[in-house]
Amino acid sequence: MRARLSAAVLSALVLWASGAEAQAPLTAVRVAGAGPIVEPTASVWKQSRPVKVAMLPQTVTPPQKPDTAIKELTVRAVHNGGWVAFLIEWKDPTLSNRIVLDNFGDQVAVQLPLDPKGAVPSPMMGNAGGRVNIMQWRAAFQNDIEVGPPTVQGLYPNAWADVYPDELMSAADARPYTGALGLENPISRGVATAVLDQMAEGWGSMTVKPDQHALGRGTWRDGVWRVVITRPMVSDDVNAPRLLPGDRTVAGFAVWEGGNREVGARKAWAPWVPLVIGR
Amino acid sequence: MPQVYNWQLGRTMEYPYEERHPKSQFAFVFNTNRCIACQTCTMACKSTWTFGKGQEAMWWNNVETKPYGGYPQFWDIKALKLLDDAHQKAGATMGWETGKPGPSKPYGEYSGMTLFEAARQRYGPEGHQRVLGYLPTDEEWRFPNIYEDTSTAYQGGRLGISAEGASLPEHKSWFFYLQRLCNHCTYPACLAACPRKAIYKRPEDGIVLIDQERCRGYRACVEACPYKKPMYRPTTRVSEKCVACYPRIEGTDPLSEGVPMETRCMASCVGKIRMQGLVKTNPDGSWVEDRQHPLYYMVKIEKVALPLYPQFGTEPNGYYIPPRWVPRPYLRQMFGPGVDEAIDKYTAPSRELLAVMQLFRTTQKMLSRYEITQGPKVYETTVNGKPWAMYNDTVIGYDARGREAVRVTVEEPVHVRPAQYANSI
Numbered sequence A: 001m002r003a004r005l006s007a008a009v010l011s012a013l014v015l016w017a018s019g020a021e022a023q024a025p026l027t028a029v030r031v032a033g034a035g036p037i038v039e040p041t042a043s044v045w046k047q048s049r050p051v052k053v054a055m056l057p058q059t060v061t062p063p064q065k066p067d068t069a070i071k072e073l074t075v076r077a078v079h080n081g082g083w084v085a086f087l088i089e090w091k092d093p094t095l096s097n098r099i100v101l102d103n104f105g106d107q108v109a110v111q112l113p114l115d116p117k118g119a120v121p122s123p124m125m126g127n128a129g130g131r132v133n134i135m136q137w138r139a140a141f142q143n144d145i146e147v148g149p150p151t152v153q154g155l156y157p158n159a160w161a162d163v164y165p166d167e168l169m170s171a172a173d174a175r176p177y178t179g180a181l182g183l184e185n186p187i188s189r190g191v192a193t194a195v196l197d198q199m200a201e202g203w204g205s206m207t208v209k210p211d212q213h214a215l216g217r218g219t220w221r222d223g224v225w226r227v228v229i230t231r232p233m234v235s236d237d238v239n240a241p242r243l244l245p246g247d248r249t250v251a252g253f254a255v256w257e258g259g260n261r262e263v264g265a266r267k268a269w270a271p272w273v274p275l276v277i278g279r
Numbered sequence B: 001m002p003q004v005y006n007w008q009l010g011r012t013m014e015y016p017y018e019e020r021h022p023k024s025q026f027a028f029v030f031n032t033n034r035c036i037a038c039q040t041c042t043m044a045c046k047s048t049w050t051f052g053k054g055q056e057a058m059w060w061n062n063v064e065t066k067p068y069g070g071y072p073q074f075w076d077i078k079a080l081k082l083l084d085d086a087h088q089k090a091g092a093t094m095g096w097e098t099g100k101p102g103p104s105k106p107y108g109e110y111s112g113m114t115l116f117e118a119a120r121q122r123y124g125p126e127g128h129q130r131v132l133g134y135l136p137t138d139e140e141w142r143f144p145n146i147y148e149d150t151s152t153a154y155q156g157g158r159l160g161i162s163a164e165g166a167s168l169p170e171h172k173s174w175f176f177y178l179q180r181l182c183n184h185c186t187y188p189a190c191l192a193a194c195p196r197k198a199i200y201k202r203p204e205d206g207i208v209l210i211d212q213e214r215c216r217g218y219r220a221c222v223e224a225c226p227y228k229k230p231m232y233r234p235t236t237r238v239s240e241k242c243v244a245c246y247p248r249i250e251g252t253d254p255l256s257e258g259v260p261m262e263t264r265c266m267a268s269c270v271g272k273i274r275m276q277g278l279v280k281t282n283p284d285g286s287w288v289e290d291r292q293h294p295l296y297y298m299v300k301i302e303k304v305a306l307p308l309y310p311q312f313g314t315e316p317n318g319y320y321i322p323p324r325w326v327p328r329p330y331l332r333q334m335f336g337p338g339v340d341e342a343i344d345k346y347t348a349p350s351r352e353l354l355a356v357m358q359l360f361r362t363t364q365k366m367l368s369r370y371e372i373t374q375g376p377k378v379y380e381t382t383v384n385g386k387p388w389a390m391y392n393d394t395v396i397g398y399d400a401r402g403r404e405a406v407r408v409t410v411e412e413p414v415h416v417r418p419a420q421y422a423n424s425i
Ligand code: SF4
Pocket: B181, B182, B183, B184, B185, B187, B188, B189, B190, B191, B208, B224, B225, B226, B227, B228, B229, B230, B241, B314
C-alpha cells in the first residue's frame, strides 16, 4: 500500500511538473469599468485571451476518485483596478444543482496564495503557514438564489408529512430541529452569492472566512458551464490576497462534476498556473 | 497507519487515528428473542429528534426483519459483499481462530481483514477510501420496513407447510427482528472517513456526534459506516446521525433527578428487550471490571450478548442476544463465533442471568449496579436434557448515585380480579 501511495504521489507530481512547463500564463487584462465583474456574458471577456488548464484527478489524499470527468477548463481573467475576475468554462452534459442523498452538485474553485509575493504554498490547498484563499462557486447555491432554497416538496414532489416542528412550537423551540440551518452552516444555503470565500492551510483545514468578499455567477447552457468568480483586489481582510497591477502570482483551480459523484477531495484539480495582473 | 487493539477481534488492527478512549462508553444490550417489531422505539426516536423538514427519510432507530429487510435496503449484504470481494482479491479468508479465548479475546481472534484493512486492497473507481464502503442510493433509504415479517421459504411438505419446520435448534423457515441504531463505535468508521474531522467521540461517554457547523455534506461518513447510520439531510445539505439522546445520558432531562437516563428508544421499548447504560473503560479501551454492572455481566461474564458484525472492525457498542431459532451459520456471520455459547446460556439461563434479565425496562434510569437476594425454588424442568430450576429471586437495580432505582422478582406478582369486577374496565 505504501508503494502504491507513493506511486500515486509521484505520478501526481510528475504530471504537475510537466503540466507546469506546458501551462501558458493567465493574464488578467485591465478592462474599463468599476465594481464587481460577475456576468459570464459581459463583453469584457472578449478582451481576455483564454488559457486551457488541464485538470487532473486528485489522487494523493483519501478519499480519491481516479476517474474524474472534467479534463480541461478554459479560463479567462480580467480586472478593472478594483476587482479581479475569472471566467471559467467547461463542458458538463449533466446539470447538477439539486442535491439529494445520493447525488452531488457541480462546483468550481479558484485558489490564490494569500501572499502573492511570498513563497508559493502547496498547490493542494496550501500548507501550514502557506495560507491560500479559495473561492468556490456552487451550482446548488446558484439555484438557491435564482429558484429558491431546496424544499422537501421541491426535491420529492410526492413526499408528505403530517406535522413539522414549526407548526407545533414557537420558532425558538423549533430551531433545534432545523439542524445545520439553525446553526447557519455556511454550506446549507447560497444566500447573497453563489461563491464561498474560504481559506485553507492544507487538507481538511478549509474554513469559510468571517469576511465574505467574493462574488460570482454561473450559467449552464447547451452542456457548458460558464462561471465567473470575482473578488476585490485590495481589501482590509487579512485573509485575502492583495493584488496590484503588475503583480505576478499564481492561481489554482479545482472542479467537481456532481453527476460523476465528485465531492470534497474527489475532484479534478490543476496545479499552479502563473497569473499576471495586467497594468 | 496506527495499530489499535480491538478486543472483539482479539487482535490489533489498523485505524487512521491513535487509540484514545473515553472515560465511559455508551453501550446497550438487545434481546432479539423478545422483540415484537412494534416500532415504538422507532417512533419514540422519530418524534424526539427527526421530525423536522428534510428528515422524513431519516430513522436513527429502526427495526428490520432479517434476513431480507434492511434500512437502507441490503446494507449488511452489500457491506459483506465488499468485504468478501476484498478477501477474494487478496486470496484471504474471513475466519476466526477460536482456539484460545481469554479476557482480551473473548471470541478468539479474527484472522480476516476489517473494513479499514480491506480498504487498502482496493483502488477501483471509488478510489482510495479510508474505510471500505458504499453510498446507498436515494431509493434504498425509502422503505425502512420493507420485507417486514417476510420469512425464508417454507421447506418441504405439501402446501409448503413443513411438519418439522418449527423446532429448535433451527427453524426451517425463519425470520427475526433486528433492532438498530448507531453503535457509537469504539473505532468509528464514520469518524475515520471524515476528511474534515467534523465527527468526534465524546471523551466523557463515547457518544459519536457530527458537528453540524463543521460538516460539509461530503457523505464520506454515510459511505463509510457499515451500519449506515449517518444520514444526509437534503434541506440542510449536511449529514446527521443518532445523538444517543445525550441530554438524557447527561442526566439533564428534568425527569431524571440528575442521574443518567436511558435513551428514548430504550425507555419506550414495549417488548422489554432493551437495556442501555454506560460502562467504565480503562485507558487501553478495555472495560473496567465491574462485576455487578448489568451490561458488564451480560457481555463480559455471561457472554450472552454479542456485537453486531464484529468483523467490520469498528468495535460496535451494541450487543445482541441472538435469536434462538435462526440457522447458526447465519448468526455466526452476524454476531461472530460466540453465538453457540450465547444461545446455550440464554436457553437455560443461570440463576443470576434470569434475575438480571428481569431488570430490562423496569426503570428509565440507567442502572450502574445490581444486587440479588435469593428466593425459593419455584419450578423445575429439563432443558435440552439437563435439569433446570427457577428461583424466585429478587433483583435490585441501583442508579448512577448508588440509590435503589428498581426492585423486581423473577416471578411477576399475580393479581386475580375479584369476580364482581370481571367485566369492568
Ligand atoms: S455505527 Fe456508524 S455512525 Fe455510528 S459510530 Fe459506528 S461507524 Fe459511526
